[in-house]
Amino acid sequence: MQDLITLPSITFSEVFSTKNGAIYQSDSENCWYIDFAGKLARFDYRNLLKLQKAVYQIDIENLLLSSDKAPDLEIIFICACDHCYVLSLIQIIAIKELLQGTFVMLELNHIIYDRLHRIVA
Amino acid sequence: MKDIMRTKCLISSDVETLINQQIKKEAYSSAVYLSMASWCDRNGFDYSSDYFFKQAEEERMHQLKFYKYVLDMGGVAISPEITNIKIEYNSFREVYEEALEQEVSVTQSIKNIAARCHKEQDYVTLEFLNWFFKEQREEEYKARRALELFDVIGEEGTGRWEIDKHVGKISYSED
Ligand SMILES: [Fe+2]
Ligand SMILES: [Fe+2]
Numbered sequence: 001m002q003d004l005i006t007l008p009s010i011t012f013s014e015v016f017s018t019k020n021g022a023i024y025q026s027d028s029e030n031c032w033y034i035d036f037a038g039k040l041a042r043f044d045y046r047n048l049l050k051l052q053k054a055v056y057q058i059d060i061e062n063l064l065l066s067s068d069k070a071p072d073l074e075i076i077f078i079c080a081c082d083h084c085y086v087l088s089l090i091q092i093i094a095i096k097e098l099l100q101g102t103f104v105m106l107e108l109n110h111i112i113y114d115r116l117h118r119i120v121a
Numbered sequence: 122m123k124d125i126m127r128t129k130c131l132i133s134s135d136v137e138t139l140i141n142q143q144i145k146k147e148a149y150s151s152a153v154y155l156s157m158a159s160w161c162d163r164n165g166f167d168y169s170s171d172y173f174f175k176q177a178e179e180e181r182m183h184q185l186k187f188y189k190y191v192l193d194m195g196g197v198a199i200s201p202e203i204t205n206i207k208i209e210y211n212s213f214r215e216v217y218e219e220a221l222e223q224e225v226s227v228t229q230s231i232k233n234i235a236a237r238c239h240k241e242q243d244y245v246t247l248e249f250l251n252w253f254f255k256e257q258r259e260e261e262y263k264a265r266r267a268l269e270l271f272d273v274i275g276e277e278g279t280g281r282w283e284i285d286k287h288v289g290k291i292s293y294s295e296d
Contacts, residue, residue: 013122027123045129049197106126113124 015109016101020094023102032102036095041083050078052103055096063089130195136246137196139234144187145201146230150223151180152206157216159208166213166285172267176220179260183253190249213281214271221264228257259293266291 012024012033021036031044034051043051054076063072074092076085087095132140158173191198210216231253238247270284 015122025122025125027125030123030125045125049134109122110124110127113122113127 016098016105018094018098018101020091021098023098034098036098037085037087037091039083043081043083047078047081050081051076052099054078055092055099058092058096060089060093060096063092132191132194132196132243132246133241136234136237136241136243137191137194139237140187140191140196140246141199141201143230143234144184144191144198145203146227147180147184147187148201148203149206150227151177151184152203153223154180154220156206156208157210157220160210160216161213161285164213166281168285168287168289169213169216172288173216173220183256186252190246194245213284214268214276217264217268217271221261221268224257224260224264228254228261231257262293263291 011028012026015023015025015032017023021034024033024035025031026033029042031042032048034041034043058074063074066072072089074087074089076087078084085091085095130137154173154177158170158177161167161170161173188198188200210219231250235247235250235254238244238250267288270287274280274283274287276284
């Protein structure tokens with residue numbers, strides 16, 4: 001979380017990454033950038049939570065066990081958000097892992113932030 | 122790195138989920154009381170019907186209090202879907218038995234939210250919940266007293282008529 005990657009105009013902090021993707025936080029814009037499935041998409045607070053909810057709600061076990069012929073593609077569409085994902089089962093597992101890691105790191109950041117800046121020792 | 126999550130919302134997502142479940146529970150209680158008011162009215166228990174109409178309104182008020190709290194803290198309040206409200210009861214007594222059971226269930230459920238708040242050191246929500254604990258003291262007391270009338274007065278003869286008349290007089294005071 002400490003290494004900063006400097007891009008032309010904005011500064012990102014990497015929140016969490018896996019070999020399949022990464023999520024960065026932009027302090028200046030109060031938002032997150034998700035590098036996944038070949039694109040970099042911007043999510044604000046509300047939309048990041050909606051994405052988390054949408055992904056966590058997918059019943060992966062059920063998709064794995066279902067034998068119907070429909071291709072195992074899942075469309076993740078988020079209300080009032082510019083982005084949508086069309087993901088395969090493997091990608092769903094990957095984005096879920098990415099989000100879970102991200103939310104753990106954000107929670108950890110909250111604890112650290114409290115200790116460093118908010119709580120009088 | 123900024124703590125954006127915390128600046129946007131005071132309560133954790135776990136507490137938010139629990140309160141949303143409670144919102145549904147209060148809405149359900151309100152709908153059940155309304156159904157009880159209807160049954161009592163149909164069966165000639167006018168005072169009980171009035172009592173349950175009033176209870177239905179109170180539960181609606183509880184629902185809104187939780188609802189507004191979630192929104193004020195920066196969370197997402199979810200308007201619940203209420204189904205499975207029964208229409209018929211087997212007896213006058215059964216109505217009051219279920220009314221008490223419902224209040225007990227609400228108290229337990231709010232205690233469970235408080236337990237979670239303790240764990241997270243969410244003293245803000247704990248303080249908010251105190252109002253409800255005080256309210257539940259009264260709600261359970263009234264429901265228990267009403268049910269006790271069935272034993273004190275007895276259902277024989279004009280007993281049920283007598284019980285119905287007394288229900289409106291039940292009140293709770295701390296001292
Ligand atoms: Fe209530
Ligand atoms: Fe109640």
